[in-house]
Amino acid sequence: MSKAPGIYTKLTAIGLGSLGFARLWSGPDHLLEVTAYGFSERYRRFYWREIEAVLVRRTAVRLIWNLIGGAFAAISLGGLAVSLHYSARSTSGPEEVLLGISIGLCGLIAAVSLIVLLVNTLLGPRCVCLLRLPVGVERLAAPTRMRVAIRMLEKIAPRIELAQTELVAAPLP
Amino acid sequence: MQEFSTASASTIACPRCGTLLAGESFMSAGSVNCPSCRSQLTGRVFPAFWSPAPPEVQLGEAAMEGDATCYFHDGKKAALACESCGRFICALCEVRIGSRRVCPTCLGKGLKGDKIAELVTSRLCWSNSALLAGWLPLLFGVVVWPLLVITGPAAIFAALYGWNKPGSLTRGKRHWAAVLGLLGGIGQLVLVLGMGLLVWNAYPHV
Ligand SMILES: [Zn+2]
């Protein structure tokens, strides 16, 4: 009586939310949210015919991470500049070793924070996705990027409408 | 954070500040800004938003002369056949799982045996565990090599024990991950044996 794997098709790219790595899959009569924790997976189902509304709210989370990454980059680049400045004139043994360590560490932190900054910016603004159901509102663990969320909305809207064809009753003007 | 409530029928509350917005503003593509908190909202409302499906309360009809009766209730008229075992059941006995309708017995069996895909809320992924236990410690292997005595056999166990266990609902059993994990586990044992021999030989004993 179990359904064979393969009834689901991928809806979104994997997204890192506050609840872990999550991805949405499209099933025959429902939307499946899979949150992966490495050793296990958690599933939540939302049936097409029950989804009343989908809402995507743009958030400022990308900006916050960019500010944090920017602060780290600025501090480490400053440290790098100072260390390079001193290492150019000093020649004594132990001091040179310390300056070398400082240059390496500051360079590493600067490189990592600049990469984070770049990737975070390129992935686009962040968002939260919410589903309104007869029993209340559920927040999805993914997608967390506007671009992915809008594409997801475009993909699932026809499926939801198809599942609700017998309910079609336009709102009174 | 306030969620958009279901309190009123044709409005949607802003998920950030709770201000009520007309459902009509989400009828077409494009985004709207909440008038009070300026949150950018993109959404879509569906037919169920305007006409929520009424809750179905069914008690089951009494059986008349010549009617097929429910497997569980002699006096009730059969309304459908269980989609899993085929028994005739009445409307009262019908259990809906997604779009399928089954009898209470099959529901019970499904809950116990982790058999009905629609009822599974979490799965332990053995092949993934084998992969993680097999390769993660190897990345830090030289530093934590005595730990490999535990993680190596753990990876081998997870790969073999989980071979026939149901895998991920969406990605299946992923046997390749189990095989990789198994190899990683064996590699760890070889490594720990080698390191042990090195240490043994480095300190000559009496
Ligand atoms: Zn608002």
Ligand SMILES: [Zn+2]
């Ligand atoms: Zn049955």
Ligand SMILES: [Zn+2]
């Ligand atoms: Zn019955």
